[in-house]
Amino acid sequence: MSVTPDVRILPDGRLESKLADLKPVYTDGEAIAEANRCLYCHDAPCIAACPTGIDIPTFIRKIGTENLRGSARTILSANLLGYSCARVCPVEVLCAGACVYNAWHRTPIAIGRLQRYATERLVASGGAASLLTKAPANGKRVACVGAGPASLACAGYLALEGCTVTVYEKRAVAGGLNVTGVAPYKMHAEGGLAEVAFIRSLGVEFRTGVEVGRSILPERLLKEHDAVFLGCGLGTDSALDIPGAHGEGxxxxxxxxxxxxxxxxxxxxxxxxxxxxxxxxxxxxxxxxxxxxxxxxxxxxxxxxxxxxxxxxxxxxxxxxxxxxxxxxxxxxxxxxxxxxxxxxxxxxxxxxxxxxxxxAIGQGSLGSLASAFAGVKTDARGRVEVEALTGRTSNPKLWVGGDATGGELVVTAVQDGKRAARSIARALGIAERDGAAMRAGAE
Ligand SMILES: Cc1cc2nc3c(=O)[nH]c(=O)nc-3n(C[C@H](O)[C@H](O)[C@H](O)COP(=O)(O)OP(=O)(O)OC[C@H]3O[C@@H](n4cnc5c(N)ncnc54)[C@H](O)[C@@H]3O)c2cc1C
Ligand code: SF4
Missing domain, CATH: 3.50.50.60 (FAD/NAD(P)-binding domain)
Incomplete structure (x- = not known):
């Protein structure tokens, strides 16, 4: 993994460095051999099982013909965070779990490892942005709250559509749980940060150390932007109220x-x-x-x-x-x-x-109160924000919500929420649909 400015924020001597990668990136030979096992199924069940609808047989076929740029383009168009998803997705219950090989009691195609092989070099080298076409600036301003997978996806797709996008993150480091939470034997913080650098290279601005609701108020965000996406995730760990629970250990x-x-x-x-x-x-x-x-x-x-x-x-x-x-x-x-x-x-x-x-590990608190701090946002009896199911738009027409904040629990579902919100925001702001626009790839 190359050193990007984001990666330099990480101190040396972190405990996670002791945990080795359990599924290292394939060599060229391993990748081609595995790609050639794929049957390129018609109506491939693996595509239907991917929440972002990546065209899996197509990207695998391109690996087989040594067209790595084309393969990475197929992946990133449908899922801008296709690199981290390759490493952290529970493929056993998603794409690989749906692979036809399972029905014959044979090992399914290692879709995650092939996806990592196709994307890693381009994301790490900073060259991935050159795979995607960007529309000219359209003068629209969008704010994304939180720099986790949901906001990163929303921000990246809208930047490609020509919007000026700013991500506000309360921590010193961007990336959300992809950097702070994912098991190190799947991906170290460096992997999540390389992906943040990729999203930045699409033209997104990051303001870290800025807590919305404290350093900057919701009213100001709404006033200064044409649309706001809230991808603030969940709150802190729930506590156990029993004797001895408060103290070291x-x-x-x-x-x-x-x-x-x-x-x-x-x-x-x-x-x-x-x-x-x-x-x-x-x-x-x-x-x-x-x-x-x-x-x-x-x-x-x-x-x-x-x-x-x-x-x-x-x-x-x-x-x-x-x-x-x-x-x-x-x-x-x-x-x-x-x-x-x-x-x-x-x-x-x-x-x-x-x-x-x-x-x-008994749950995390909700940050629903942050959403309710935006004027006009309706919540249900349990305090959950009411949103349009297909878009994540709230009852405040300028505010969209997605990711863990609305009940998701995977990186890939957060990405899909961010992508759907980006499409909805683009429509709401009257941004003309482009042929081949990345955010229109994959499932609705
Ligand atoms: C320990 C752990 C391990 C996991 N492992 C996996 C895995 O292996 N595979 C998988 O698919 N999923 C995994 N998940 C789930 C996955 O990480 C989440 O579903 C996903 O990260 C949700 O993305 P998000 O963008 O909604 O939220 P987050 O990733 O939580 O990002 C939200 C961001 O918003 C910021 N924020 C919050 N409030 C504010 C505010 N007021 N102002 C500015 N910024 C704010 C936060 O600091 C954070 O950076 C794991 C979760 C945990 C807790
Ligand atoms: S279901 Fe399995 S064999 Fe068929 S296209 Fe998907 S990965 Fe390839």
């Missing part, structure tokens, strides 16, 4: 992962036993990361049974291979401390598990 899982990925000198020296509380993908990721970082005893404590867990089965089975234990029907009642130091977690049924670190 008990932490939110998403917060812990962010420190592990980005903070210089953040370590695990004293941790011999760790528990992760929760049953979703964040819980499994945190447990796998702890085990792969060398913590000898890692357990996931889940309140129901394995069958009820929302985390992916294939991820849980990898966690087990790495030594992680699953403790079912585990309802924490108290954290046990000695002289303030965390020693164990006690369950409601009296079982106790030793731990010097407990990571809570």
């Amino acid at each position: 008990v932490t939110g899982a998403v917060g812990w992962i962010e420190r592990m990925k980005l903070e210089r000198g953040f370590g695990l020296a004293e941790v011999k036993h760790a528990v992760v509380i929760g049953g979703g993908n964040t819980a499994i990721d945190a447990a796998r990361e702890l085990a792969r970082l060398g913590v000898p005893d890692v357990a996931i404590l889940y309140r129901r049974t394995e069958a009820d867990m929302s985390g992916y089965k294939h991820e849980l089975s990898h966690a087990r291979e790495e030594g992680v234990r699953l403790i079912e029907r585990a309802t924490p009642e108290a954290f046990v401390r000695e002289d303030g130091a965390l020693r164990a977690v006690r369950l409601a049924d009296g079982r106790e598990f030793a731990c010097e670190l407990a990571a809570l």
